[in-house]
Structures are given as C-alpha cells and as structure tokens.
Amino acid sequence: MKNSMNKRFFLVAAILFAASSINVSLAKDAGVIDMHAHVLLPGQERSLNPSTPGSPEELKKQMKAAGVDMAGIMSMVPKDNMEVTRAYNDFILAQAKENDEFFAIASVHPLDGADAITEIERVAKAGAKGLKIHPFFQGFDPGHADVAAVVKVAGDNGLAVIMDSISADDGDSTGKFVNLALANPQTKIVLAHTAGARFHEMILFAVFAKGPYYKNNVYFDLSATAELYANSPRQDELMWTIREIGIDQFMFGSDFPVFDIKPAKDTMDDYGFSKEELTKIYSTNARKVFGLD
C-alpha cells in the first residue's frame, strides 16, 4: 500500500516536472521575441496611448494575436523619485517572474547619480535582463557624464542598455551614441528605433566595425521605424543599411502600446528579409543581447 502510494507520488511528480519543463522550454525556444514593449503601472495604463492600455493582459492578448512568443517588458522612471523608480522596477520584475513569456527590462533616471547606480545593481541581482533609458522622455543629454556611468555599470552587471535614439532636437545625438559605445565596449547598447529619421547615419557603425577600437557592441531595434518606411522610397535604403551594419545587430520590437504588435509583426514578415535573416531579427539576436538562453 505504502509502496504503491509512493509510486503514484513519483509518477505525479514526474508528470508535473515534465509539464513544467515543457512550459519553460516552450518560452525559452520562443520563435518570435518582441524586445520593446512597455508595461505601465496599474492605474496609468493609458498614459502612453489613450486608446490602448499598456497592461500585461492587453500585451498577452496582442502577443497571441500576432504570434509573438516572448516580450521584453520595460519601465520608464522619473527623476528624483527613487520610491516610484523602485516600485515600477519591482512591478516589472514581478510580472516577468510570474509570466514565462516576459523578461524584465528595468529603468533608472541616469541623472539620479549614485541612487541610479545602486538601483542598477539591485535590479540586476533581481533578474532584470536590460535597462531602458530615454533621453527625450526622461529629459537628459546622452552626452552627460552620468549617462556614461550608468552605461558602464549596467554592462558590468550584465544588463544591456536600451536607449531611445529618436532625438529630434539633438543634431549631435549620433556622435554621442558613438562615444558611449566606444567608451563602454563591455556594454551591449541597443539604439531603440534605429535612430528613426536619422537611420542612415547609423551606417557609421558599419565603418567603425572595420577598425580595431569598436567592439560591435551596438544593436538596434526596428520598432516604429520599420513601419514608418514600409512601402516607401526609403524602404530599400533601410534594408541596405541594416545589411551593411550586419543583420546580427538588429531586433524586432513593437513599442507596444504606442504601436500594436500584429501590424508591426506583419510589416516585418513582409519586408523582404530572408527566412534566415528573420530568424535572427525575431529570435537569435535578442537571445544573445539579453542572455535569454
């Protein structure tokens, strides 16, 4: 009697274990990763887009409809408010822990100095895979020395830094991104939106890649910009630029809830990239940048 109960217990345990590892490996082998999705704090879900809530539930719904298996969910935090900063990062970290299909991208305000550095170390230990900073939205100059410090410490703690690169009021932004990349070869820097209307300037990184100093540590996400130039005279130029820089540096992102995921994914599917190129854009590159395997 005791023996058969033991047997049954082990059988149930084995099935549960198998089920949980299938679940994990499904998420880990995810075919399509959206590495740029905003999840907003409860009560503020419509602060980025009044018509689409940036909630975990809406994100999951849109991922399912688009055939997206995994998403990098990110916070964006204000200056001089470490209470909100920590609460927002904790919310993102908890969501990623509860949902196999999410991974956490925390945020600091780079001009919070020592507090920002302490928070980077904290979120890295708590399981974050990246750090999101936004010069325009958060109001800082990417050339500021404190930004360089944040980029360095993030890399030292194994976090990729996602920086928004649409800088309508900063004509020198490309040079500032170059300086950050050269000064911090150990940090993977992701330029979100591939610099938007300045995407052609990113060809500089292809030139630098030929020399010994630049370690090819800059990556790009195609959110917003791929859709902006789809079916335009500049679509071919964007594809040419991507291939010159190297397809290994580019990732799919939607910028949910600012943009819906399905149109972003459909646009990417139809862009004209080969199946091998799409596998890198959808999955391989993000796994490498965020250490998802």
Ligand SMILES: [Zn+2]
């Ligand atoms: Zn965004």
